[in-house]
Amino acid sequence: MSAEASARSRLVVRLDDLRVYCQRLLVAAGLPTADAELVADSLTDAEARGIGSHGVLRTRIYAERLRGGMLDPTATPVLVRDHAGGCLLDAGNAIGHVGARAGVDLAVERAKERAAAVVGVRNSNHCGTLAYFVRRATARQLVVLAASNAPPTMVYYGGRTRAVGTNPLAIGVPNPDGPPLVMDMATSATARGKIILAGQLGTSIPPDWAVDEAGRPTSDPESALRGSVLPFAGPKGSGLAMMIDLLSGGLLAGVTGDEIGDMYDDWTRPQRVSHFFLAIDPDAFLGRDAFLSLVAGFVHRAHGLPPAEGFDQVLLPGEVEETARRSAERDGVLLADTVVRDLEALSRELGDPADLPAVVLPSPSNGAC
Structure with missing residues (x-):
């Protein structure tokens, strides 16, 4: 099949089937069942929300790093420092989703006790979308900020060689009348996964x-x-990426820039990625009920503003992705044939051959994707 024909070919897969399939692959690669369920859920959540760059195509690299000894499948994050305002976890080279889950869950627990809490996670790995973990905090009616550093794949403003990661930043705010407001952005013009x-x-x-x-x-x-x-917006994205590198990798682990291992190209060392979480309980400030009421009014006013041409209404952070998720849960997700064939090839390589239960969609007659 030509690259052009392959790009046009699509398969629709039920979300639950895709989640179970990816979980099976990760278990076959050596990840414990519960952790494989977490990672597969994160991957399919990204796929459902239209973020294919962080979706199921990442299954192969996680499986390969597990099999290549670059991840410790049995690692459990350990609390190494515990202060009144902040805690530090060592992920022990666990797959990044395990480290990030431990970090945000501890931040939520401590913020409920102390009004606000900072939790850092060091010695972790790529953790997928930060939004996935931010929503764990907004589900508990907390405001949360999350950041993570990454291996250098981006130039600094004014430079021409790799110097810093696409270090993402995410902020989540609970919304009593609907899905939380969640902004999740790389500091690059686009995610490298795209x-x-x-x-x-x-x-x-x-x-x-x-x-x-x-x-x-x-x-x-x-x-x-x-x-x-x-970097996005030139010096703005560049500067933000620098600060996230210092805030997460530098402050938490003393590891920044090219000291972070590349997930795809470096098979000589662990990644040593760090994640930063700040959770805030509104009850300690304006008050939870008052704040949630304010958010509801804020959303209502924003939606009531005159929309620009081509829009039905003003869009708030996370709404496009939430609409895609609801559609995917109802209708399944569309996967490129190249992604499906790669998953099925990985399944055969892992000794658990099984095809994705999918229905082939006809290629558009006009040749559009």
Whole structure:
């Protein structure tokens, strides 16, 4: 199948089937069942919300790093420092989702006791979308800020070589009348996973996403992956990425920049990623009920503003993804044939061959994806 035809081919898969399938693959790769369930749920949640860059295509790299000894499947995060205002966990090189879950859950627990709590997690790994963990806190009616550093794949503003990660930042606010308001953003012009996905689909990328190895703008995903992604908004994204690197990796572990191992290209050492969580209990400030009432009014006013041309209403953080999730739970998720074939190939490699229970959708007659 040509790259173009493959990019047009789509398969629809029930969300529950996809979750179970990815969990089976991760268990076959050596991850305990409960942790595999967590990771698979995070991957399929991203897929359902339209964030394919952090979706099930990541299953292979997690499985390969488990099998290659780059992750410790039995690691349990350990509390190494406990102060009145903050705690530090050592993830012990666990898969990042396990480290992040432990961090945000402890932040929630301590914020309920102390009004606010900072929890750091060191010696962790890539943890998928931060929004997935932020929602664990908003479900408990807390406000939360999360950040994580990452291996250097992005240039600093004014530079042309890799210097810093696409270090994401997420903020969540509970909403009594609907889904929480959740902003989750990389500090790059795009998530590197989107470039990886474009490469798998055989499609080009916008020229303002990345530069090649010589620092020149490129539309070719393979050249971009050999080069560097660009920060969003120039010096703003660059500066924010720097600060997240210092706030998470520097403050928590003394590990920044190229001291973070690349998940795809570095098979000589653990990643040593760090995650930062700040949880705040509104009850200690304005008051929980008053704050939730304020949020409800805030959302109502925003939705009541005149929409721009082409929009039905003003969109708040996380609403596009929430609409996609509801659709996916009802109708299933669309996966590129390349992603499906990679999952099924991985299944055979792991000695548990099984095809995804999927229905092939006809390719659009006009050739559009």
